[in-house]
Amino acid sequence: xxxxxxxxxxxxxxxxxxxxxLPRVALAGGHSDTLRVAIAGETGDLDLxxxxxxxxxxxxxxxxxIHYGPGGSLEPGLATAWRVADDGLSITFDLREGVMFxxxxxxxxxxxxxxxxRWMGAEDFSWIGISDAYDSIVINSAxxxxxxxxxxxxxxxLELTIVRPVRFLSPKAVSADGAQVAxxxxxxxxxxxxxxxxxxxxRNDDYWGDKPSFSRIELKVVPDELARANALRAGxxxxxxxxxxxxxxxxxxxxxxxxxxxxxxxPGTATTILGFSPQSAIMQDKGxxxxxxxxxxxxxxxxxxxxGYADPTVDxxxxxxxxxxxxxxxxxxxIAAAQGALEAAGWTNSGSGWTKDGAALEIDFLVSEETFPGxxxxxxxIQAMLTEVxxxxxxxxxxxATMHDRRPAFDYDLTxxxxxxxxxxxxxxxxxxxxxxxxTGPDGKIYVSDELDEVVLxxxxxxxxxxxxxxxxxxxxxxDNVAACPLVVNQRLWAVHPRVQGFSLPATDYDIPYKGLSLx
Numbered sequence: 001x002x003x004x005x006x007x008x009x010x011x012x013x014x015x016x017x018x019x020x021x022l023p024r025v026a027l028a029g030g031h032s033d034t035l036r037v038a039i040a041g042e043t044g045d046l047d048l049x050x051x052x053x054x055x056x057x058x059x060x061x062x063x064x065x066i067h068y069g070p071g072g073s074l075e076p077g078l079a080t081a082w083r084v085a086d087d088g089l090s091i092t093f094d095l096r097e098g099v100m101f102x103x104x105x106x107x108x109x110x111x112x113x114x115x116x117x118r119w120m121g122a123e124d125f126s127w128i129g130i131s132d133a134y135d136s137i138v139i140n141s142a143x144x145x146x147x148x149x150x151x152x153x154x155x156x157x158l159e160l161t162i163v164r165p166v167r168f169l170s171p172k173a174v175s176a177d178g179a180q181v182a183x184x185x186x187x188x189x190x191x192x193x194x195x196x197x198x199x200x201x202x203r204n205d206d207y208w209g210d211k212p213s214f215s216r217i218e219l220k221v222v223p224d225e226l227a228r229a230n231a232l233r234a235g236x237x238x239x240x241x242x243x244x245x246x247x248x249x250x251x252x253x254x255x256x257x258x259x260x261x262x263x264x265x266x267p268g269t270a271t272t273i274l275g276f277s278p279q280s281a282i283m284q285d286k287g288x289x290x291x292x293x294x295x296x297x298x299x300x301x302x303x304x305x306x307x308g309y310a311d312p313t314v315d316x317x318x319x320x321x322x323x324x325x326x327x328x329x330x331x332x333x334x335i336a337a338a339q340g341a342l343e344a345a346g347w348t349n350s351g352s353g354w355t356k357d358g359a360a361l362e363i364d365f366l367v368s369e370e371t372f373p374g375x376x377x378x379x380x381x382i383q384a385m386l387t388e389v390x391x392x393x394x395x396x397x398x399x400x401a402t403m404h405d406r407r408p409a410f411d412y413d414l415t416x417x418x419x420x421x422x423x424x425x426x427x428x429x430x431x432x433x434x435x436x437x438x439x440t441g442p443d444g445k446i447y448v449s450d451e452l453d454e455v456v457l458x459x460x461x462x463x464x465x466x467x468x469x470x471x472x473x474x475x476x477x478x479x480d481n482v483a484a485c486p487l488v489v490n491q492r493l494w495a496v497h498p499r500v501q502g503f504s505l506p507a508t509d510y511d512i513p514y515k516g517l518s519l520x
Contacts, residue, residue, distance in 0.1 A: 032519050034216040035500070036238045037512060038228045038246040042221050043199040046183035046191065048165045049119060055163045056245040057199065057219060059511045062167035062185035065093055065112075066160045068423035068507050072322030074157055078107060078168060078186065088152025088463060095143045099208045101170035102190045109139045111171055116147065118178070119165040127438060129153040129427075129460075130160070154463035155427040158322075162423055163510050188514075189217060197221050213518050225249060229256060232497055238519070241494030242509045243270065243421070248493045249374065250307035262496040265309050266505055267489070269320045270421030272310075274382070274485035275446045279410035282363060285356075287345020289482040292414070294341060295389040296382055297333035302488050305378055310488035316475055318489040321425045323468050325475040338389045354390045362392040366412035370400035375416050378487075404442030417446045417484075422508040430456050430474060447483040 044053030046061060065079040079093040099107040119125045120134040135148040153159070160166050170184035183191045188209060189201040201217040220237060222228045229252050231237040241248040241264075257263045274292070276283040283289060298312035314331070317324040339349075347356045354361035365383065367375040376397060383393040393414075398406065406412060419429040432440045435456045436448040455477050462470035478484055494513070496503045499520045506513050 033214045034218055035214055035514060035517065035519060036218045036220055036236070038222045038231065038237050038240040039199075039219045040221075040223055040246045042196050043194055043219060045180070045194070047180045048167060048169055049124075049180065054244075055510050056242070056512060058163050058167060059187070060189040060201065060217070060514065061183050061187045061191060062169065063187050064160055064167045066157055068158075068161035070507050071320060072158065072422065074161065078112070082157065084157070088149070088154070090146050090148045091156060092140070092144065092146045095145065096208060097143055099186050100206055101172075101184050101186050102204050102206070103170050103172055103184045105170045105172050107168065107186055108142050109145050112145055112168065113137045113139055114171050115168045120147075125165060127432075128159050128162075128166075130156040152461075152463060154461065154467060158423065158427065188212060210515070212514055217512070217514060219512070222246065225252060229495070232256065232261060232495055233259060235497065235499075238497045238500050239494065239503070239513065242492070242513075243490070244509045245512065247373065248495055250305075250309040250493065253309065253493055253495055254307050256495045260498060262498065262500075262503065264494045264496060264503060264505060265491045267311065267318060267320050268421070268491050269318060269425065269508065271313060271316060271318060271419045271489050272487045273316070273417045273419065273446055274487055275415050275417045275444075276484065277410040277412050277415075278445075278448055280413045282359070282361075283413055285345055286482055287341045287347065288361070289485070290341040291338040291389055292386060292391075293482050293485050294331060294334050295338035295386050295391075296485070296487065297385060298330055298487055300333075301378060301381060305374070305381060306488060306490065309491045309493055311491065313486050313489050314479070315486055316429070316478060316484065317419060317426050321422060323426055323471045325472045328479065333385070335389055342390065349390060353392070360392065361390055362394070363413040365393050365395045366398065366403065366406060366415040367395060368398050368400055368403035371403045372416050372418070378416070407444035408440070408442055410444070417444070423510070426471060427460060431460055434474070434478070447478070449483075452477060452483065
């Protein structure tokens with residue numbers, strides 16, 4: 001699509017003078033009823049029980065009993081109300097009446113029970129607490145069910161807001177052996193077609209909730225970030241961004257803003273953390289960990305590398321996540337204090353480098369651009385900072401496969417991690433990244449120890465007023481033991497074409513933003 005430069009089609013010199021200062025933004029023609037959103041990878045078939053489709057498209061097609069709201073609030077979905085028994089061993093759900101799947105099948109207690117029994121109690125989903133503790137489901141009426149559990153699961157309601165497998169499929173959309181054959185849900189959008197290059201959605205005019213003002217969404221597969229930005233400039237896309245949809249780098253966002261695009265940046269829900277290998281000999285030294293913690297200028301990382309689109313932190317979770325704990329002040333970088341921590345731990349500087357018991361202060365910094373885009377630049381900045389403290393830092397750049405081999409084996413001294421963000425946290429990251437009990441495969445662990453296992457388990461099992469105290473106990477342990485080095489909370493970053501009006505972000509970056517939008 002060609003660019004319209006300074007409105008050359010206007011003959012009036014007055015009009016030309018008015019529009020001369022406008023940026024080069026192409027207008028989208030013939031798409032006034034279609035929202036075009038970039039996705040980095042194809043959606044796949046949206047099978048609710050298989051870990052093969054991207055997470056970004058499920059929530060527009062399928063509903064859950066409960067939806068995740070701002071700050072972790074729980075909002076009614078296919079359940080209008082819920083009650084947890086005093087002993088925590090059962091949860092009763094009042095189901096929304098008059099809801100239909102997009103194939104015309106009714107949503108009722110039978111359909112709800114059938115859906116839940118597809119994954120609750122299954123070994124593949126034992127990582128979900130409510131599934132691991134599942135006992136039975138009772139149909140109380142056509143619009144009410146009770147889920148019985150073998151033990152209390154304090155995070156059960158929050159778990160029912162995650163992307164999959166907790167959402168609801170038409171009972172007619174499976175084969176004779178129970179395998180999903182079509183993505184038929186109760187959500188606001190219906191899959192019309194999908195391929196390796198795009199997925200087309202049409203509005204579900206029978207949707208039970210608020211209906212969008214436009215009738216179509218085209219999810220365009222554009223793996224390359226520059227290509228996404230160029231398509232937005234050309235008016236071929238309307239929206240790009242979202243860490244789990246089509247990531248937008250801060251530098252690209254600044255460029256697009258200068259060119260007339262609307263940039264939406266809001267506080268993030270995921271933290272970028274520098275992890276210390278619990279099996280690295282040098283990282284067993286708390287003084288070394290403390291020197292690294294004090295020797296990094298988080299404000300500079302935010303300003304220089306993230307263009308201000310990140311918030312410095314020393315906390316595991318941001319306040320956008322429930323029960324994130326008390327806030328700690330972000331320390332100003334202090335080289336003298338960092339070196340003091342080394343000296344207190346028995347390290348000495350002979351003038352030719354720091355040593356302890358004959359060992360040099362050398363660390364291996366594992367990074368992968370494929371796994372964590374932009375990590376090489378961050379690592380180089382941290383390398384320079386730690387070199388000033390006295391460290392010798394070797395950056396090992398590896399591909400995604402090597403990272404997935406080395407990280408779970410703790411084959412590094414330093415590496416990057418990210419918390420999962422909403423709707424999975426805090427329970428998701430605590431159970432998977434700070435506990436040795438659960439196998440997280442290639443994701444690895446931020447930090448584990450027998451002592452930390454007990455603290456984390458206590459927090460995950462706590463409920464009511466005790467939960468906040470128990471969660472704070474985890475955060476205090478990690479901080480006091482310098483078991484991790486939080487750096488920044490990346491802001492949620494999106495770029496929007498001027499023809500899109502009323503853009504606002506959903507509660508998580510696993511959701512396609514469409515609510516409240518209008519198109520010109």
